Amino acid sequence: MEIGSMVAVTLVQIAVVMGVVLLTVAYMTYAERKVLSFMQDRLGPMEVGPWGLLQPIADGLKLFFKEDIIPSGANKIIFAVAPIICLVPALIGFAVIPYNGSFTLFGLEGGGVISDLNVGLLYIFAVAGMGAYGVILGGWASNSKYAFLGGLRSAAQIISYELAMGFSIVGVLLLSGSLSLVTVTEAQAGTWFGFIPQWNIFLQPVAFVAYVIAAVAETNRLPFDMPEAESELVAGFFTEYSGMRFSLFFLAEYGNMILVSCLASILFLGGYKAPLPILEFIPGFVWLALKTWALLFFFIWIRGTYPRVRFDQLMKFGWKVLIPVTLANLLVTALGVYIYNN
């Protein structure tokens, strides 16, 4: 493909992907409030628009017009760029997420992914790791005790659960033999006995559970939301942030949630593949969206169900339970793959 048309296709894809992600973030905040409300026998936002449907737009506009306060004693430059350092990794991770099979639109060929890197998974982990810098820099630069403690805790939590996440994925790699997310998805095509989709979740149930737990902890969500435990740390690392900078942190948090859910549906639930051959007339991106939304609903559900754990329990669980379990799962998978191949 020529360089010009390649850039054009890329720009269109980025615009669409970013638009969908930001829209999902906006309506994820709405869905979260609504679902939690219904779980608690309330109605949730009802005032702005029908059933409160315009609430996210009102919230966004409000934050846009709010004063930007930089506390005295803060390191101004780091304080100012920390939200961007947090947001950019959460967004560019989507560059390697395959949202559809190859297709042709207006005579231009699209691969269904912005860039099919041959090291896609490693890229996502490398980029997601950068997000921790934004958190810890934001917490440190605020010159506030709550923000500082929140930043430290958050960084410790993110790196601890990143290990379990990394180990749990190796099992999937053993099955698909590639780091490219397109290949991983394509390896899950077809069915067993005509009705069970060949998804990795059926071969790697332990890895899936470990991945989901690690994903919840990675994104600092309840019941693992130590860094922002409202009752003790006010708001954690973004205590001092206001207005647009606050909303960028918020976007990053929800963007990360969508990214790990997308990744879970690609690695374990067949990505854009339809579960049954009969359902293949429905386009791939609809399937990916349905699977991702189901996981996002699960995130809200556990928030509404479980109480917060203590920080020492959280670290203990990550290091003493999840890591041994995922390592054992990896060895069992390797043995299984070896025996199956011979």
Place this chain on the structure above:
Amino acid sequence: MREFFVTTEFVPTDYLPVLIFFLIAGGFGFVTMIAGRFVRPQVSYREKLLPYECGAPPISDARQPFPMRYYIIAMLFVLFDIEAVFMYPWAVVFNQIGLYGLVEMLLFITILVIGYVYAWGKGALEWD
């Protein structure tokens, strides 16, 4: 210049979209922040700019010494994360290297587990 990008063998072509995405995402962050400058109020006084400490005037600097544990966790993370990254290429080529790869990885994980048990025994994973 054109051949430079068009060659399929040359991997950086795949990274061009990533670079564009990076610039757009970063630009999005900066533009929303700078655009807000023209519409939002900017009325600051001393009390408003104080770091939040439950309403009382803040005591001492926030950047105080913090527990060693965070350093230990960070060091352990670096060690184990390198191991994890080492397993990725192994997992990708596992079907081609067969028994040799399996035994090698068993040895590797044994060494890893020895270090893990040592850290556990030394109390590096405790948080009380």
